[in-house]
Amino acid sequence: MSPVLLTITLNPALDLTGQLAQLQRGAVNVMTQGNLHPAGKGINVARVLKDLGGQVQVSGLLGADNQGEFQQLFAAEGLEDHFQVVPGATRINVKLVEADGEVTELNFPGIEVDEAAIAQLQQHLLALAARADLLVVAGSLPRGLSPERGAELLRALVAVGKPVLFDSSKAALTAGLTAGPFLVKPNEHELAEWAGRPLESRAALMAAAEGLQHKHGIQHVVVSRGADGVLWRAGEQWWRAQPPRMSVVSTVGAGDSMVAGLAWGLAQGWSIEQTLRLASAVSALAVTQVGVGVKDKAVLEAMLARIEVEQLA
Numbered sequence: 001m002s003p004v005l006l007t008i009t010l011n012p013a014l015d016l017t018g019q020l021a022q023l024q025r026g027a028v029n030v031m032t033q034g035n036l037h038p039a040g041k042g043i044n045v046a047r048v049l050k051d052l053g054g055q056v057q058v059s060g061l062l063g064a065d066n067q068g069e070f071q072q073l074f075a076a077e078g079l080e081d082h083f084q085v086v087p088g089a090t091r092i093n094v095k096l097v098e099a100d101g102e103v104t105e106l107n108f109p110g111i112e113v114d115e116a117a118i119a120q121l122q123q124h125l126l127a128l129a130a131r132a133d134l135l136v137v138a139g140s141l142p143r144g145l146s147p148e149r150g151a152e153l154l155r156a157l158v159a160v161g162k163p164v165l166f167d168s169s170k171a172a173l174t175a176g177l178t179a180g181p182f183l184v185k186p187n188e189h190e191l192a193e194w195a196g197r198p199l200e201s202r203a204a205l206m207a208a209a210e211g212l213q214h215k216h217g218i219q220h221v222v223v224s225r226g227a228d229g230v231l232w233r234a235g236e237q238w239w240r241a242q243p244p245r246m247s248v249v250s251t252v253g254a255g256d257s258m259v260a261g262l263a264w265g266l267a268q269g270w271s272i273e274q275t276l277r278l279a280s281a282v283s284a285l286a287v288t289q290v291g292v293g294v295k296d297k298a299v300l301e302a303m304l305a306r307i308e309v310e311q312l313a
């Protein structure tokens with residue numbers, strides 16, 4: 001039986017991705033291509049998990065005014081919809097991709113919730129978590145949900161006893177870490193922000209990740225480094241993976257694809273090596289497209305063979 005995977009997106013987004021030669025600040029910029037699709041970190045993770053073969057439930061908060069676009073995606077992709085609908089519209093996030101691969105992201109604040117909605121969501125999520133095998137909590141928090149309240153919600157989910165994978169940033173990340181999730185995936189900049197100092201070498205990143213692990217009792221700390229691959233502190237071990245050089249269309253969603261690969265491998269009880277290879281392969285493929293997903297298994301197989309994975313001494 002395939003494990004039941006629950007992804008939670010508290011602040012989803014419609015991603016409006018535009019491509020252009022070079023962004024000119026303060027000028028009229030004419031896009032060469034555009035794409036609008038339902039997204040947000042946990043939803044992106046869910047799409048990849050579904051393509052990998054999972055039984056996937058999606059939950060979190062959705063604005064009533066534009067929920068239809070999300071529901072169409074969930075139906076089309078076979079994602080079990082457990083979102084709680086709240087008044088207002090889910091935000092639109094703008095991603096401007098230049099010809100050299102540089103991405104400028106304009107992420108908006110999104111829906112606003114009150115404590116009654118948060119308390120109702122918490123009960124709903126606890127019931128879903130009890131029936132799931134693994135949880136992914138990913139992305140920022142909507143207005144009205146403070147980092148401290150977000151951490152309280154995460155703590156309640158961790159207490160259910162299922163592995164919780166957590167991916168967030170800024171104050172929501174710092175507060176969420178205190179809940180002691182099973183795995184966190186900061187990118188190198190998020191880790192440096194948490195550490196409060198620049199982390200300019202592999203040794204510095206490793207020291208900070210170990211500091212984070214010990215401070216919060218977190219078993220797995222996965223530090224993603226864009227084209228430079230990933231460092232994974234797994235218990236007392238260190239692993240590293242390097243993807244091949246890719247031709248980049250958009251890097252948006254690469255981190256989410258990595259989280260999906262990690263979730264899939266861990267839910268299947270795979271080794272660190274096998275899990276890391278898959279997570280690196282799906283994330284490397286993510287940069288070759290707008291949006292996420294692994295529709296072509298042959299392409300994934302070929303990419304798996306091109307990922308360098310090693311355990312560090």
Ligand SMILES: Nc1ncnc2c1ncn2[C@@H]1O[C@H](COP(=O)(O)OP(=O)(O)OP(=O)(O)O)[C@@H](O)[C@H]1O
Pocket residue numbers: 186187188223224225226227228229230243244245246248251252253254255256258279280283284287
């Ligand atoms: N240019 C690239 N070439 C190959 N692989 C890449 C590239 N960029 C990202 N990846 C893969 O994706 C993983 C996650 O990327 P990154 O560290 O940028 O995550 P992130 O900042 O969380 O991403 P996101 O933009 O989705 O928030 C990397 O560890 C790597 O495996």
Ligand SMILES: O=P(O)(O)OC[C@@]1(O)O[C@H](CO)[C@@H](O)[C@@H]1O
Pocket residue numbers: 011013014015039040041044093105107138139140141169252253254255256
């Ligand atoms: O504001 P958050 O929740 O941190 O990030 C939201 C977001 O940038 O994350 C995804 C890519 O990782 C996008 O689909 C989405 O727009």
